[in-house]
Amino acid sequence: MEVPPHATRRATVRRLPGGAQASDRVAVEEPLEIRVDGTAVAVTMRTPGHDEELALGFCLTEGLDPVAAHPTADLAANVVEVDAPGADLRAIQRSFYTSSSCGVCGKGALEAVAVDAPRVESDLAVPFAVLAALPTALTEAQAGFALTGGLHATGLFSPDGTLLCTREDVGRHNAMDKVVGWAFGAGLLPLSRSVLCVSGRLSFELVQKAAVAGCPVLVAVGAPSSLAVELADDRGLTLCGFVRDGSATVYTHPDRILA
Structure with a gap:
């Protein structure tokens, strides 16, 4: 698998012991704003790459029934637009600000993150x-x-x-x-x-x-x-x-x- 462009960045570091200066690669972390039919619903700290997939997966697992994701009309950086006709954004009961360490920090109760999902019935072995x-x-x-x-x-x-x-x-x-x-x-x-x-x-x-x-x-x-x-x-x-x-x-x- 290839690393997506802009997913890593060079950093100058010092190796210890010895103190030698070297170049190293670090993972990029940048904000991504997810908009649903023009309304901003989330900002997540992510590694750039596959942003449309991220936005679709996020909306799917939040019960918003998306149909497509794409760049915004003005090609704004670090923003993805999701098409989800009929999504009731007022029903979303929590702030969608998330950090890279934990997507559910700060939620007060299980009810605040409940997403309707049928019980998984599968005979997979x-x-x-x-x-x-x-x-x-x-x-x-x-x-x-x-x-x-x-x-x-x-x-x-x-x-x-x-x-x-x-x-x-x-x-x-x-x-x-x-x-x-x-x-x-x-x-x-x-x-x-x-x-x-x-x-x-x-x-x-x-x-x-x-x-x-x-x-x-x-x-x-x-x-x-x-x-x-x-x-x-x-x-x-x-x-x-x-x-x-x-x-x-x-x-x-x-x-x-x-x-």
Whole structure:
């Protein structure tokens, strides 16, 4: 996978010990404003690249039923316009200002982030050997991380472990939105026959986004939060954490994993 243009930037650094001056690459973090039918609904700190996918995935997982995303008519920098006819923006009950570290910080109650999503009903079964190999396959596709060490990733896989799409971003929730937006454009939603794998920990919002996308299995190299486990159990997702070194911890709905 190639690193999108403008996703990394050169920085002059000093190596210690020794004090040698060198050039290094860092991941770019810039704001992106998402507009729905001309109305600004969100500003997210993201890594440039696949911005239309990010905007589509964000709107999809917020229940806004988008149909397309594109640059604004005046080609404004760091702004994406989303077409979502009939979207009731007054029904959005929270501020959409998010940071790269956490997309749900500051929400006062679960009700403030609730998004209607049917319970995931899927007979998908994944062999443990396939599941155990996903984090390695994702890492090998992280060209931006290899350059900077500063990007999260989400990968979409088929049941046999084939990587369908991977996206990187300074925000883990943005990486997920980019993949969901890509899947929307490819006509793959709902993701009832797919597996999502993330490079870090499992937060409530990542589970929420996977549930809205209809994905039955969500895998991570890190740990889930208590609320992530609760939501996965409630929405019918199989949640797998600590998937590394030939082992995994399955927190919810383990029947989908064939040992």
